Amino acid sequence: MRSTFSLPGNKFSTLSLLATAIGLALTPPLAYAEDIASQTLTVTGKAQTTSDSQPQPDRHRYTVESSRSGTKMNLTDRDIPQSVSVITEQRMKDQDLRTLNDVLKQSPGISSNQSDSERYSYFARGFYINNYSYDDIPVTQDAPWNFGETDDDMAKYQRVDIIRGATGLMSGTGNPSATINLIRKKAESKTFIGDLSTSYGSWNNQRYVADLQGPLNDSGTLRARVISGYQDQNSQLDRYHKISKFFYGDLAADLTDHTTLDLGYDYQQRHTSNPTWGGLPTWFTNGEKTHYSRSTNAAADWTFYNTLARRQFANLVTHFDNGWETHINAMHGETLMDSRLFYLSGFPDQATGILPSTGYGYAGWYKGIRTQTAVDAFATGPFTLFGRQHQLVAGVDYSRQRNRYDYSSAIYSPAQIGNYNQWMGDIAQPDWPAWALSSNDTIRQRSGYVAARFSLTDPLSLVTGMRYTEYTTNGSSAMMQKNNLTPYGGIVYDLTDSLSAYASYTSIFQPQTYRDTTGHYLKPVTGKNYETGLKADWLESRLTSTLSLFRIEQTHLGQAIAGTYVNNSSETAYRSANGVVSRGVEFEVNGAVTDNLAMTFSASRYVAQDSSKDRINPELPQTSFKLFTSYLVPAMPDLTVGGGITWQNATYQDTTDANGNTVRVVRGSYPLADLFARYQVTRQLSVQANVKNLFNRDYYTNLSNYVVYGESRNYSVNLSYHF
Template identity: 55%
Template sequence: MSLNRRETCAGSRAPGIRKTFTVSLLAMAVHALLNPALAADTTATQQDLVVNANTDSNSTAQDKTDYQVKTTRAGTKLLLTPRDVPQSVSVITQQRMQDQQLQTISDVLKNATGITSSQDDSERAYYYSRGFLLTNFTYDGIPTSMGDSWNYGDTASDTAIYDRIEIVRGATGLMTGAGSPAASVNMVRKHADSKEFTGNLTASYGSWNKQRYVADVSTPLNESGSVRGRVIAGYQNQDSWLDRYRKNTKFLYGTIDADITDNTTLSLAYDYQDADTKNPTWGGNPVFYSNGSLTHYDRSLNSSADWTYYHTTVRKVYADLVHNFDNGWSFRLNGTHAENTFSDKLLYTGYLSLPDQDTGEGADGFGSMDRGKRELTSVDGYASGPFELFGRQHQLMAGVSYSRQHNKTYSSDGVTDQDAYDIATGDIGVFNNHWNGNIAEPEWSDWYENADDVIRQKSVYTAARFSLADPLSLILGARYTQYSTNGSSGNMDKNNITPYAGVVYDINDTWSAYASYTSIFQPQTYRDSSGHYLSPVTGKSYETGLKSAWFDGRLTATLAIFRIEQNNVGEAINGEYVNNSSEQAYSATKGARSKGAEFELNGAITDNLQMTFGATRYVARDSEGRYNPDQPQTDFKLFTSYRLPMLQDLTIGGGINWQNRVFEDDTAPDGSTQRVYQGSYPLANLFARYQVSKQVSVQANINNLFDRTYYTYMNNYVYGEPRNVSVSVSYQF
C-alpha cells in the first residue's frame, strides 16, 4: 500500500514542479502498528495536495494540530517544503507550544533540537548552536541585532502572539545578512485570518503561585470579512524557587488585516510587552568558599538585596503588504519599528572576596544601576515566483532591506570602596542560607554613558532554485551588505558579499541528499573591557546530509553533517566587565572550529501520535582547546503527544532532554585555575489534556519530573528550576 502526494510550489496558474512522496515500508509498518484502523482502509491509498506558492500556508484543521509544517520560507525566503531546504530546519508549531507549555521564546529555544543555553542569572539567558553563540533573531523575516550584553527582553517575549517559531541551524546569510553561523530564529506573528467571531480564553495556576491569563479574540470588522481584527492579551504573575523573587508580565498584541483587493492584503499590528522583576539576581553564586572548597547552597538562596529590580518594556509597530500576481509571483513589503527599554538596580556578590564555608560571611559585593534603550527601524521587500528556462520551471527570489538600530545605555556604580568593590557585605552572611536581602543601598555614583551607537545595514539579496533535472535542484544566492557602526565605541564600515549555494538530489520518492555552503560575516557588538568593539567574525560553513518526508510532508527527518570555521569569535572573559559596568566583556579568539552531526525526526507518526526527537553531537575547539566548554557537545531532546484512540478526548505525552558532561575553568582563592565539572543529566516532563466538551479543555504539565539538581551557568553557580507543576483551563468560542 502507498500514500502519494502531488505538490506544486509554483503557483495556481503555473504548471509547477511536482513530486510524489511514497511512504517507506518502515514508516508504513509503524503507521499500521499504531493506527490499525487506518491501515485496514485499503481504499484510500492516494491523496493529492496542491500548495499554492502565493500563500505561505494552506492550513487545515489537521495541520493546526501537527508538529510540522508543509512549506516554509526559512533559510532562503523561497517557498519550499522542509525537504527541499538544503539546511537543518526545525519548526515549533502552536500545537507543540501548547502541549509543552512553551510560553516564552526562551522556553522554545531550551527545547529545540540543536540549541543549548546558559542562564547567567534570573533574567539573562544566552543560546548556542553547534558550539557558537546564537545572535540572529528575526521577526517575520526582519533581522534584529542581538549582540548586546544587556537583555532587552527579546527571548522573554511571550509566544502567545506567534503562529510558529522557525529555527535554521548553521549560517543564514541570505535571511539575516551579517550574522552568527550558529542558527537563526524567526518568529512568525499571528494574523487576523478569521472571517467569523472566534477565540479562546486560558487560565492557569502552578508552582510558586504562578498565575497566567491569556485571551485571543478574532472578529470580522465589516460584513464581508474583508477587514478583520485580532487582539491577544495576557497577564502573568509568579514567585520562584528563589527566595523573595517575584515577577509579573503583561502583554497586548493587536492586528488588523484588510483585503484591499482579491490579491492584495495589508496588515497593521502593535505589540506591547512589559516585565517587572523584584529581587532579581545578577550573576550566580561563588563557586568556591574562601578555603578553596567547592560551594553548595540551597537552590532557594537568592543573593540579591531587597532594593534590587529589573524592568523591561517592548513596543513594536508592524506593517505588512502582500500582493499575489496571477502568474504565480508574489510581492511582500514589511516594516517594523521597535523600542526596547530596560532599567535595573542590581547587586553582585562574591566578586573579590569569597564566603567562609562555616559562617557564609566574608563575601564582598558591588551594585550597579543601568538603563538603556534600543530603537530598531527596518524595511524589507522581496518578490518571488516561478520562471521557465530551457524547458524547465524554476523559482526566483530577489529583495532589498534596510535597518537602523540605535543602542544607548547608561550606568551608575554602587561602590563606597572603589578598590575593593565593597559595600559592607563582608560582615553579613549572604551565603549562609539565611540571607534575607536586608542591606542598605550603596552610595550611587553619577550616571555615565556606556554606549551610544548606531548600527546600519543596507542589503540587496537574491536566490534562485534551478531544476536541473527531475531529481536534482540547485539553489544559488548571494547577499550584498553595507554594514556600519557609528558612535561612542568607534566607527566601523564593512561591505561584504555573502554567497549561498545548495544542492538537493531526490534519491527516491521519500529520501533526498543535500549539501550547502556559505561564508560567514558578522561585525560584533561585543566589546572588550575598555569598551571597544571586537573585529568582525569571518569564516566558512559547510553542511551535507539526508532528508525524508512521509505522509504528505506531515512527518520529516533530517540527518546533517556540518563543519564551521571562523576567526575573531567573541568569547566571554571570566569576571571582566566593560568599564566595570554590568556588561560582560569579551575577547576575540584566534580561531574556532566546529564539526559534528545532527538528527531530527519531527511530525505526525500517525494521526494520533506527534513526535519530535532531536540529537546533536559536535566537537568545537579553538587555539586554546575546547571552545565554550560549558556548553554540552552531545544532547538529545524528545517530546511526544498521543491522543488515545479508544478515548479521543484524552491526550497524554511528555519527553526528556539529556546533555553530556560540561566544565568551566574557574579561578580558585589561591589564584590557580581549577576545572569544575557538571555531570550529564536528564530532565523529564509529562503532560495530559482532557477535552471536557467541545469548548472546554483541561491540561496538566509536570516539568523536571525527577527533581534533578543542575546548574544552568558554571562561571558562577546558577541553579536550574526544580520540579514544578501547572494546571490550565481553556475555553474555545
C-alpha cells in the same frame, strides 16, 4: 516526480481549526473537517501549501508543509538545503512552552546558558545565536544587555522556525549558529472566534490569556485580531516576584482580491522584584564547594528588573495571476530596560559567612533604550527557462538599531554585607551617584539579495544566490564600516518520492565590538559553512526527518581572556581565536508517527576547537538529546497523554577559585523529564496538566565562580475554552 506548490493569493475563509488548538487538541485531525472552508490551490510545487502567515489545515501537527525561512521562497523542508526545525503552536501548547526561552530550550541542536534569573543566552553548533527574525524581517540582538527578548510571550506567535548554521543569505551578518524566525499570528477569520485560557501552577503562578478575532464588515475583507494576557508568578527563589502583561493587535484589510495589508501593534511589559544578578558563590574561602538551597536568593530587597517593549509592524502582500508575489514588510520597535541590581564578589567563610577583605558587594542601576527599524521588500515567483519551471526571489532591506545604556553604581564592604550564609537581602539601598554613560551606538545595515531554485532535472534542483551587505557602527563602542558579499549555494537530489540528499555552502561575516588588551577592535569574524545530509517526509509532510553533517571554519573569533582587561579598565579583553573549526552531526524526526502518536526527537553532537585544539565555549554541551511525545488514547478518545526527556553531556569551565588559582568547574551530564495530560471535557472546553523536571533533578544552568540553579520540579494546570 516531486514538485512544489505555492498559493498565489488564496486564503482560508475561516480559522476554526486555529481555535481548536486551544481546548480541542486531543480530537483526531479529521474530526472537525467541516470547520475548514474548501480551498483551491494553484500548482507550482508540492501539495496544499500555505504561506507563513496562514493557518495550517490541521492544527494538531508538529510540522508545516512549507516555509519561507532561509530563502524567502515558499519551499518544503526537503527543498531547503539546510537544517530547519519548526516548533508549531500545537507543540508549544502540548509542552506548555509560554516564552521564547521555553521554546529554545526544547529546540533541536540549541543549548542555553542562564546567567541569573533574568538573562539567557542561546547557542547552536558551539556559537552564540544573535540573529532573530519577525515574519522574515532580520534583526540582531547583542549579548551584553538583556531587554527581555527571549522572554517574549508565545501566545502572539503561530510558530517558530529555527534555521541552523550560517544564514548570511537572508540575514547578512551573523554567527554560524542559527536564526530564530518568529511567525506572528494574523487576523484571518471571517467569522467571530475566540479562545480563553487560564492556568495555575507552582509558586502561585497564575496566567490568563484571551485570543479573539473576527470580521469588521459584512464581507470579511476587513478583519481584526486581539490577543492579550496577564501573568503573576513567584519562583523557587525566595522573595522573587514577577508580573508580565501583553497586548497584541492585528488589523488585516483585503485592499483588492490580490492585495492584503496587515497593520499590527505589540506591547509587552514585565516587572520583576528581587531578581538575581549572577548567582551564588561556587566556593567558600577554604576551597570547599558551597551547597546553598535552590531557594536562596542573592538579590537585595530593593532590586528590580523592568522591561517595556513596543513594536509596530506592517505587511503588504500582492499576488499576481502568473504566480508572482511582492512583499513589503516594515517594523519599528522600542524597548526600554530599567534595573537596580546587586551581586556579591568574593567567597564567604564557611563558618561565619563573612567575606574576606578582597570581597565586596556591587550595586548597579542600569537604564537602557534600544530602537530598531527594519524594512524588507522582495518579489518572488516562478519563471521558465530551457523548458523547465524555476523559482526566483530578489529583494532589498534596511535596518537601523540604536542602543544607549546609562549606569550608576556603588560598592558595599564585607562589614556592610555581614553573614552571607544568612543573607535575606535586607541591606540599605546606596546613595546612588550621578548617572554615567556606558555606551551609545547606532548600527546600520543595507543589503540587497537574490536567490533562485533551478529545477535542473526532475530529481535534481540547485538553490543559489548572494547577498551584498553594507555594515556601519557609529558610537562609543566602535566606529567601523564593513562591506561584504555573501554567496550561497546548495543542491537537492530526490533519491525517492520520500527521501532527498542535499549539500550546501555559504560564507560567514560577523563584525565584532570586542577589543584586545591594547584597546584595538578585533577584526570581523569570517569563515565558511558546509553542510550535507538526508531529508525525508511522509504523509504529505506530516512526518519529517533530517540527518545533517556540518563543518564550520572561522577566523578571528573573539574569546574572552579571563582576568585580563582593556588598558587596565573594567572592560574584559578578548583575543582572536584563529583556525576555529566546528564539525558535527544532527538528527531530527518530527511529526505524526501514527494517527494517534505525534513525536519529536533530536540528537546533536559537535566538536569546536581552535588551531591549538583548545575547546571553544567548553561550558556548552557538545552532545544532547531531546524527545517529546503526544499520544491520543484510542480507548479514551477524549484523553491525550505524553511527555518527554532531554539530556546533555558533561561540560566544564576554567575559572578562578577562592585562592586565586585557575581551576576547572565541571557540570556532569543530566536528564530532565516532563509529563502532560489533556482531557476534552466538551467540544469547547479542555483541561491540561503539565509536570516539568519530574524527578526533581538538581542541576546548574551555568559554570563559573558563581552558580545558578535550574528550576526544581513544578506543575501547571490549564483550563481552555474555545468559542
